[in-house]
Every structure is written in structure tokens, then in C-alpha cells.
Amino acid sequence: MTRVVLLGSSPSPDTAPTGLRLAALPGNPTVAERLRSQLVSLDPQPATIASGDVAAALRAVADVAESATENLFIIPDNSVVHDELIYQITKAKRGALALIAKEPRPEAGDEVQEDIVPIDEAEPEIGMNRLEGLPVRSRAGKSRIVSVGTANHQVTRPNAVMLGPLHISLRNAPMLAETCRALADMADRFGPDDDLVQIIVFGLVRNGVSVGLRGRRDLFYRRVTTQEEVNEAGAEMAGMDEDRARLDNAVKGADGFFTTYFVSTYSRFIARWAARRGLTPNQVTLISITLGVLAAACFATGDRPWMVAGGVLIYFAFVFDCVDGQVARYARKFGVLGAWLDATFDRFKEYVVFAGLAVGWVVSGNGDDIWILALAAIGLQSIRHLLDFSFGISNRRKPPAQLPTLALDAPSDSDLRKALVRRKEERSQGVRGLLKMWSKAGKYRAVHWARKMIVFPIGERFAAIAITAALFDARITFLTLVIWGTVAAAYTLTGRLMRSLA
């Protein structure tokens, strides 16, 4: 659950949205009514923060944050937004996450003029540009907000605005409360055009909180103040395919090469079909297990036609294995049992196929030395998994990296900038620099995909089994698994040992 905080209109001369109606939607609701109905499942009684006096509003936010027992979701009450966007933001795992819009980059021709000063030499400034009615006073980096200014606080190379929605995880709530109180005491330093969310993020960033960012991507968000804007927003929002965005979001990113190009291209449509027919994720898992066991049975015959059938079946077992997670995310049906079943039976499917292959080899008149290869394959794969799990623990034990801080009353962010540059230089030395270079090489597509394939992820493993078993024999399958798996283990182990050293 989440504690929702509705912000009244910003200090800028916005009008209350109470009377604005979304004619395009069924029931002709007002903007505020619709937003409340969208948020009711998160928090039936959202905290409301009156607009007008910035200091009073900041203190009110601090009060809410202080008494919070859940994650906080802050959103202006004149927001027109897709349900799915609210869902995605509130499900984020970041300690703090802001929805932003970046200023469009200047045309290629202008860029030469514009970017003549590199960012490291750029002078801090008071952002005077506007984007969607908000002053451009934030500097967005690749994954987080680097710096925010106000009417009296300069910021280096501002390029983005905080659109409004802001998600703060419970562990950052005390910092939010403390920050808002400090900001309230200096409310006279903010201009009439500074937005409340922008001021809050200004405080958080200067206090060293890592505020993540995301854009709207394929979803709709806008703040509205006039009926004209409401009509426009209503029409534009209705023209976007929210269901498709939801479906696309159900597909896990960062998958391997095989999964991305030979499964994820269409698995989402099976997921949607299954979800609409009311299949639960666990039922899909069951389909996948059945296919896996059938594949093992086919392999166990040792006959060529059956081996081919087994290869096809194991491929579809993997497809449905991807689909179950997508159904869970699309239908928003998560369960501890489902997560466990999925993971446990992934392993079962893989290893039962090993057994099937070995049996098939012996049945078709070969010696039972094949079991030694099967043992090597299962042992290696289990240990590779355990390497992943254990390294994950070592990462989770690390203290979170500290970001540099800056006094709230510092007139410009140049000291923050300098501290960040220093930090970056420190981190680019020795082993860390080497690791950084290696991760930067990921911008080349070939390197990116080669790196994904070398670790021999689940998609590649199932594909390797399907292809080698269908075309060759069990021996080739196990040799492929053992050799590729050994290379993968050596590669990941090298990287992780270096990371442990860094």
C-alpha cells in the first residue's frame, strides 16, 4: 500500500481544477474526482495539501512524511494521468522517483552553437525556459536528477522539469520530512514560479538523496488548469493505447538475446490472450511444466523424430515460462507461491530434460557414461546459479553509495558539480576504471549482445538444448552445455571478483 499526498495547485497562479470536466470520459468526471478515483485503491483517504502558502504546504508535507508507515506518492491534484503510469511509478523500487520531461534537444545545426561550452565548464544559471508551464530548473542525468535550482538557486545546464508525480519509499520518508521543514524555513527564497514538487526535489537532491527519474514514455500525464487544456488532454489521452503500454511493460526488460528476439517478440500476445481468458499465472506455469515433462519424455525415446518433437516442445515450455511472469505483471496478480513455483520448476524442467536426454541415449544402445556428462551439466548449472545468488547477497550487503550534499542556501550548484566530478574521477581509477570502461563498451550493440550471450542465460540454454538435441544427440547437447557453461562461469567470475576487489 501507499500513502498518497495530493498537492493543491502550485504556488504559481493556477486555478483550482474542481470545476474542470473530462468530457471524453464516461460519467463526465471532474479532473479531481477522476484522480481520486484512480488513487482510491492505493489510499482511500489521501492527504491533501492546500495550495497557496509554500511554507505551510511544505510543513504539511513534512507532517505527512513524519507519520508515514508506507511509501509516499505525491501528485498534484490537477493531474490527468493514465492508471498504468500511476501503477508503474508506485511499483518502482527506487528510493525516490520523479516523473520528468526533458527539454527537446536543439536541432542538429543549433547544437554546434549551443554545446560549444562543455558541461564541465558551463556556468550555473537561473533557468528561465518553460516546458509545459513549468520552469526548466532541473538537470537530469542518465538515471537520476543531478541538480535542481529555484528562482534564487542557480543550476548548471538545466534540461528538465519535474512534471509532478513523485514516489518516495518509506526509508526516505524521514529525510523527506526533515528536508521539507528546512525548506519551509527558507520559503522566501523561492520564486512565485517555482513549483512545489520542484522545490521538494531541490531539497532532496541537495541533501544527498538519489532521486531516480523516468519519462512518460508511452503513457499520458499532464497538469491542467483551464477547460481548454482539459479537453485537449482528454482527447490526447484517449488516443493513446494504454492497454498496449501495460502489456509492453509486462515484458521484462534486460533479457538475453534469444529471449528478446525469438520469444519476447510475440509472447506478450499469448500473455494477453491468457489473461483475458482468466488463466492465472500459476495455470500458465503448469502448462509450461507439462510441456517440459513431455519434452523430456520425447527425448527419452532416443528416436530422431521424437527428438525433434522434444526440441519443439522444450522451446514452447520456455515460451510459456516467459508468459507466466507476463500474465502476472499484466493482470497484476502476484503471489509468493507463484514466484516460487515459477523459479523452482524452471530448474525442474531443465534438469528433467537432462535426465530424458541421458535415458534416450542409453535406450538407443549407447553406454551409460552419458550420465557423467549429465552430472557435469547439472552440477555446473547449479553452481553457476549459486554463484549468482551469493554474489547478489554480497551486493545487497554493501552500504548504499553516498552522494555529495550541498547546503540548501548555497546560491549555485557549482560545488555540488565539483564534488560529483571528483567522485567520478576517484571511481575511474584502478579496477573500478577498468570495470567502468567495460560497462561503457555496452553502448556498441555487438558488444552488448555478445556480453549477454556469453553468460549463457536461460533462453540461450533452452535454445541450445532444443537445437542440439533435435539435430544431433544427447552427447553434443551436454558438451555444448558444459563448454558454454564453463566459459560463462569463467567470464562472470572474473567480473565479479573484480567487483569484489573494487
Place this chain on the structure above:
Amino acid sequence: MITHPQAATTATPDPDEERRRVQTARLLAYRDDGPLVHALAGKLGKGLPPVPATLVALLAIVAIAAVGLLKPGPILLLPSLIMLVLVLPTAPRDHLGRFDWLTPPLLRGAEFLAMIVVALQSGAPRWLLFVLVYVVGYHTYDTVYRTRQSIWPPAWVFQAGLGWELRLLIIGAAAAFDVLTPVLAVLTAYLFVLFAVESVTSWVRLDKASAQAGADAEQDLEASPEDALEQATGEADKG
């Protein structure tokens, strides 16, 4: 003992400290120490550093298998003894060192290797050995997948599962006395029933709604270690 993360009775602990404690408890659970280790761990003083000791044990087993030292007979107890002598004394260590995350995979790898070289030499059915490796592996996966949703298997399962040390002792002794096949069959059947029944009953009994709330509070259940690091630190290494 498996240190089950208890609800904090004192004032709210530092979240960083708490996270480190729970994660270390998980790492120790992945070792899958059994009753013998728990009985002796307190009496071994400071103990041996886990990663070097386990690595030496693993290499020693590889070496004796490679030079053909393992022949049917009492010598088949040797791999198990190497493990006991070198790895058991690592139990008292806190496993907080920067490379100590390597212990569970090294330990499980050495356990599997010892099992396999001994059983292959004593002529036990190979498919049975495959099933045993799967059953022991299942127990480790089960520990991982449950604890990452903050649902801890009860401590008695780790005891009843005999731990790596008793499993290896039983296999080594049975091979030395040339009765490995029946012993392997009984051991595999026993562990299979134990782990399967315990998993199923615990899922049936679990209050799934409250467990879900606990799991939701955990961070990044599905993220790969590298992604989790990126999320936790706010550091994106994407070029």
C-alpha cells in the same frame, strides 16, 4: 544455527545494519550446514577462513581424483574426510569478508564433486547419483527462492537434511564398506521425501497475504545482482 531474522524487539534497528544481518543469514543458510557442523562450530575457536579452506578442499579432491588415487576400498572415505577437516572449521567465521560470498558455491561445488567421484568409483547407479544431485540442488534452490521472499524454511529442515557434512560422511563410509548402492537409494529417497513434503506443507500452511506484504517490502526480488546494485546505489553504468 541458522539465524532466522527475528522481528526486532528493541528499538528500530538501523536499516542498513538490519539488511546486512539478514543477507548474511541467507548466505550462511546457502552453505547448508547440518547437525554435525552446528554441534562442533562453537568448539572450534576462531576457525579457518572460509574461501581459502574450501578452495583447497575442492582442489585436493580434484587432485586425488585426477591422479587416480581413488580405488574401491576404504580410500573412498578420503574426499569426505578432506571436506570435514578443511571446511567444517570454517563454520565459526562470520562470512563478512569481501570474497566470502564465494563460500556457498565453492562448498556446494566441492560437495557435488566429492559425491560424484566417490560414487563413480564405487560403481553405484549413475542415474541415482543424478537424482541425488538434483534433490540436494533442489534444497539449495528452495532455500534461495524462499528466503528472497522473506519466507524462511524452518531450522529443523536443515538439521533433518543432514547438511553437506553428514551426507558426505554417509556416502564416503558406505563406499568404503562397498554398500553404496542401497545407501545411496535410501539417502536419496529420504531426502526427496523430506524436502518435497516440507516444501508442500509449508506452502499449504503459509498465510500468503501476510507473506506477500513481507515480500513486497524486500527490494528487487527478480533483479540480477548487477541490476540490484544499480538500483540500490543509484549508479547507472549504462553507457
